[in-house]
Amino acid sequence: MMRELIRPIRRNRGKAVAYAAYALTMTAAACGLWVLGERDYDARLDRFEHELSDVTGSTTMLVADSIDHVDLLRRQAEAVLAEPEAPGSAQSLFSAIEPSKGFAGYAIDRVPPGLRQKAIANLTGSGAVPPAQSGAGREIQMALALNPLFEATRAQIPDAAWVYYTSKNHFMALYPWAPSHDFHWSEDLVTYDFYKMGLPENDATRHAFWTDVYLDAAGKGLMATVGEPVYDGSQFRGTIDLDLTLGTMSRFLAAADFGRARVFLVNDKDRVIADSAAPAPLGALTELQAVLPASTDLRQAVQPNGDQPGRFRIHGGWVLQTQLIDGAPWRLLMIVDRRALLMDVAHSIWVGVAG
Secondary structure (H helix, E strand, O other): OHHHHHHHHHHHHHHHHHHHHHHHHHHHHHHHHHHHHHHHHHHHHHHHHHHHHHHHHHHHHHHHHHHHHHHHHHHHHHHHHHHHOOOOHHHHHHHOOOOOOOEEEOOOOOOOOOOOOOOOOEEEEEOOOOOOOOOHHHHHHHHOOOOOOOOOOOHOOOOEEEEEEEEOOOOOOOOOOOOOOOOOOOHHHOOOOHHOOOOOOOOOOOOOOOOOEEEEOOOOOOEEEEEEEEOOOOOEEEEEEEEEEEEHHHHHHHHOOOOOEEEEEOOOOOOEEEEEEOOOOOOOOEEEHHHOOHHHHHHOOOOOHHOOOOOOOOEOEEEEEEEEOOOOOOEEEEEEEEEHHHHHHHHHHHHHOOO
């Protein structure tokens, strides 16, 4: 009788042990898959971060090179102004300035014999040519003395479309040389940001400044200008500027492998400079909000005041990271659809398990 009672108990205990062992096995497998998934998820984010750091480094280097060349030109301009007279080459080139036949001003429309066109800027200004020994004349000779540095800057920064000096005395030295019937001095030039941002009231610290992004009128795509003010002692004289084409930024992004991530380079006005999802460099001014996926959470999360540079953060269904560009008011913004990323991780694990 007792044996008949014990036998079912033993059978049930055996089933319970089997069930417990099965549950433990499944739990262990689930934990193992969770760990694998977590490692895969983190590895993908690490790869995205590495790619973003590479692009940040390349962009920062181009920005730094542009600022360094502008700063060198500015220092050379101020050094020449501090001397009693300009170099002989600048004095000689001054004699090539003639009244223009195309506008009410003067220009170097005939390259002097013995000089390469690629070696000089065209200098155009309003009114009559100032006397060589006047204040404006000395300043013109200073601008002409910058020609070797203009040429070197353009050679070393291929993305520099134009390098130029804009004077408070109503003239501009523009490199590379272009005939005055294509471009010449206009009083409108002193109303543009590349000049206004260097004025004492706008740049009291005399540091480099960057203009907003704009579309080049000559068809070279998106551009931004970096400049510095030039002083003669305590007197503001003008600005040195470099127009930088921004197509290279798009090529930096295109060369990276961002997978599910999408990356934007934007300025402090939230204008898009480059977009990793664009098949070619942007050809129009684009606002960040206009190209973001339709997500209220995301549109709130990308605001600059929410940035934590160098760290991933989760906002709603999105993973984001920002990297600031030293030397320019720009930032790289990476966004990742978290759900899509998790689905990729799950698919990768399933393929690994199922073989």
